[in-house]
Amino acid sequence: MVILDGKATADSIKAEIAAEVEKIIESGGKRPHLAAILVGSDGASMTYVGHKESACKRVGFDSTVIRLDETISQNDLLEEIEKINNNSSVDGLIVQLPLPKHIDEQKVIESIDPKKDVDGFHPVNVGKMVLGLPSFISATPAGILELLIRYGVETSGKHCVIIGRSNIVGKPMANLLSLKANPGDCTVTMCHSRTKNLKEHTLNADIIIAALGVPGFLKGDMVKEGAVVIDVGITRVEADTKTGFRLAGDVLFDEVAPKCSYITPVPGGVGPMTIISLLKNTLKASLLK
Ligand code: NAD
Numbered sequence: 195m196v197i198l199d200g201k202a203t204a205d206s207i208k209a210e211i212a213a214e215v216e217k218i219i220e221s222g223g224k225r226p227h228l229a230a231i232l233v234g235s236d237g238a239s240m241t242y243v244g245h246k247e248s249a250c251k252r253v254g255f256d257s258t259v260i261r262l263d264e265t266i267s268q269n270d271l272l273e274e275i276e277k278i279n280n281n282s283s284v285d286g287l288i289v290q291l292p293l294p295k296h297i298d299e300q301k302v303i304e305s306i307d308p309k310k311d312v313d314g315f316h317p318v319n320v321g322k323m324v325l326g327l328p329s330f331i332s333a334t335p336a337g338i339l340e341l342l343i344r345y346g347v348e349t350s351g352k353h354c355v356i357i358g359r360s361n362i363v364g365k366p367m368a369n370l371l372s373l374k375a376n377p378g379d380c381t382v383t384m385c386h387s388r389t390k391n392l393k394e395h396t397l398n399a400d401i402i403i404a405a406l407g408v409p410g411f412l413k414g415d416m417v418k419e420g421a422v423v424i425d426v427g428i429t430r431v432e433a434d435t436k437t438g439f440r441l442a443g444d445v446l447f448d449e450v451a452p453k454c455s456y457i458t459p460v461p462g463g464v465g466p467m468t469i470i471s472l473l474k475n476t477l478k479a480s481l482l483k
């Protein structure tokens with residue numbers, strides 16, 4: 195069994211990106227610049243934006259965080275986005291989700307210039323991704339693909355079962371792995387909360403991607419010998435730690451890992467790779483100009 199070490203892989207990719215940024219600067223180019231909009235003061239969102247900001251610094255990107263009050267109106271938020279769309283010094287823009295209930299998230303996503311949409315959530319980018327055209331691929335699926343590439347995990351002809359059909363993980367993952375590409379060329383089964391006999395599907399899977407947000411959902415008796423298991427779940431569960439919580443994945447690691455050919459841990463698996471993909475998309479956006 196091989197642990198797909200997202201932390202170590204992300205660290206080496208960060209060094210590659212930093213070297214590329216240095217080359218760009220030496221040849222008179224502009225530092226890539228990521229802007230993040232954070233609405234309100236949700237603890238997890240503040241932590242995620244903080245991680246993204248420090249990752250930018252580590253690779254030599256400029257980064258700007260625009261902090262807005264939780265009570266901001268939708269129109270005022272859309273105006274802020276428009277300002278960044280028109281600001282030529284910014285290459286990539288992300289709006290940290292979730293947003294307060296009075297704001298229409300889809301409207302916000304659609305207001306971001308697709309050329310700056312480094313989260314890859316805009317319908318233009320989603321559509322291009324489905325067609326296999328060059329686009330910004332959303333960060334978590336892109337990070338998973340990168341991890342599979344770096345470890346040389348074969349996907350062609352494999353049966354991949356994805357649990358969870360969110361717009362940001364499950365759906366793009368299913369589309370990407372079914373494309374005629376490498377990684378890709380999988381036969382994909384998409385499972386969700388209405389799926390019957392889910393265990394029958396997972397027991398037939400060569401690759402399982404668990405992205406449902408239910409800690410320890412995937413158990414040892416749901417996985418066949420030799421499967422590749424990717425655990426996307428991150429749930430804060432109460433624990434006797436300094437912070438009062440620990441991060442739990444969707445996979446019951448101790449039971450599942452001994453049966454696997456490859457498996458990602460939580461933390462240190464998919465999470466660090468997600469941030470890397472955001473950096474890669476920002477670098478790409480800056481070079482497309
Ligand atoms: P979501 O929370 O929007 O949706 C959950 C999905 O799981 C739904 O499609 C639902 O149908 C399915 N589901 C729920 N219960 C189920 C069950 N019992 N059986 C089968 N399917 C079930 O999904 P999301 O936003 O993709 O998040 C999923 C998890 O991944 C969360 O823990 C989230 O924190 C985590 N996540 C991690 C990263 C990362 O960088 N590692 C990125 C995004 C999301």
